[in-house]
Amino acid sequence: MRNRHIATSLLAASLLIFAAGCKKKPPAPPPPPTPQPTQTTTQKGPAAVIQSFTAEPSTIVRGESSTLRWEVANATEVTIDNGIGAVPARGSRQVSPSSNTTYRMTAKGAGGDAISAVSVAVTTPPPPPPPPPAAKASLSERMAKDVQDVFFDYDKSEVREDARATLQRNADAIKAILNDFPSAVLSIEGHCDERGSAEYNLGLGDRRSTSVKEFLTQIGIPAERVKTISYGKEKPFCTDSNEECWGKNRRAHFVGVQ
């Protein structure tokens, strides 16, 4: 009985060889056996298997984060490098590397270890658009920002010492502004405090604006681009009846007129 089995096997084998020989090509070798957990289970238990380890997204802009996800089987210990350390067999972790980073996972198992790695590419964020071309300040904004009022003593229209320094500074700003706004004219307003009569103050405001105009034209502001207007006490900046307020109202104020 046993011999008959052997004979049959030999026959089958020879037939197989014959059949193969008939195809002229050697048969594709069988794939190498995958390390089957079962292979070693008999002695050591199963080897660790990393079933998945991904980074999503795999490319980030610096400052953004990417999520690492993994699933490991048969592991006794799973670790990820780059400071993450021990992790559970299945999980996820957000990472925000500041430069290209490869995360290596090591899964240790009784029957063998497994290693896998994912990379997160970090790109530098594109630079922001250049600041919008500095929105051109309007004439009135420039005047308000760069040209300071000057103040006067009661019933006086002479340019005070402190006002001279202010006017020197104003002159530079006024030149620049008149240059940037070729059709603009500088209007110098003369103002007074509430105490003098309204009628006299019209004349006094006119003197104040004229004194300032004379000062500015002497230091290079073109006279043809300057006009004066007296508001007397018709347009006070401050309406309290005390010296602080009166002092604020005794002024020459500058306005750009297109």
Added chain:
Amino acid sequence: MKKTIFAILVSLALLAAAAFSQSQSDIVIKLTGGTKKVIALPDFRGAGATAQFADTFNRTVFDDVQRSGMLNMAAKSFFPLNPPQQEGDLRGAPATACGGRCLADWAGAPVNANYIGFGYLAEQGGQFVAFGHLYNTAVPDVAGAKIFRKLYNAPLTEDGARQAAHQYAADILQQFGVPSLAGTKIYYVSNRSGSKEIWVMDFDGSNQKQLTRFGSITTMPAISSDGRRLAFTTYAKGQPQIMMYSTETGRFIPFRNSQASMNATPSFTPDGQQVLYSSTVSGFAQIYIAGLDGGNPRRLSNSRAIEVEPKVNPKTGTDMVFVSGRGGLQQIYRMNMDGADVERLTTGEGEASNPAWHPEGQHIAFAWTRGFAPGNWNVFIMDAASRETVQLTHGQGRNENPTWAPDGRHLVFSSNRAGGSQIFTMLADGTEVKQLTTQGNNSMPVWAK
């Protein structure tokens, strides 16, 4: 000093009265007694549709007579209960009181009136009619006591009632030599519309109306002596410029401003044919004169100082007062029409401004800070020849821009005594102060015929 000037004013009224005295000698002679006579003005009652306007009528008559300062008002609480309404109601002098129907009821205590004005209101042909009387309570005979009886017709409206009342009050006051102010107007500046504009109102504050609508700063009105032309200063075209307006047509009249950063504070010559003003055409604000259309401008003053508010003497037409800073703080000066013979009128103390000629050309009213901190203006009167002054307001806020009524007995001015700037009138002795405006801020009044 105050008495001196007021005596002059009273004597002016007496002069006017003297002219009238040829027909009304008895009244004038009594006035010269020096003490004020007392008048009783029992309320008129209105029949039919006039009843609703009776309050307005009675209040207007009372105010006009009281504001004249020429009469004392008998207290209404003492009046008999049954005042006369028409001539037939009056009985001859009785032995005992007759409840108001006898003149003796009014002449005696507690009323103690020298005169009684009575009457009633009725509707006739759709018109408002007031039947007004004035009687002298001292004359025993009813017929002889009658001074006048008059009918006053007006539209059947509140304004009509006011018109009739002004006329009746004017007729009463005329008996005492007081010229009537009925029909006179006050031009002024108000910001109640949101910007300073020129407004006009009746002399008692009624009928306030807006004249200009520039939405700018429009101020400093001046009126010609005939009341037909109004000049003012406005920023409507940018810098302060003068504009001219016809009060007859309600239209603007062309006025050519000199090329200057400021043309302002206009006033008229007494003949109404030329305009004086202050202009910066030569630098400092100086006094100029030009034609009514602004043509042929000529410089009158010559100083390196601020000079404003030229006002030509209405009587002489040959000299003017104005405000100048030529000696320091602003003061009032006088000079001839050609700019010669400049003299300072105020003492140099404080600040002085807003000169306004009395119609007779002897006195000016003006604002002065003498004795007070800068900005605290009071109204003064000065005899322009002797330079004697009388102070009419006394530190109740800022009191500015006094100008005379055509009667030469009243002044209108602005004051912030009641909060905000408002317009007041008063007698030239500072009494009978009455507030005319309440809405917004009101200033710079000028009184026109």
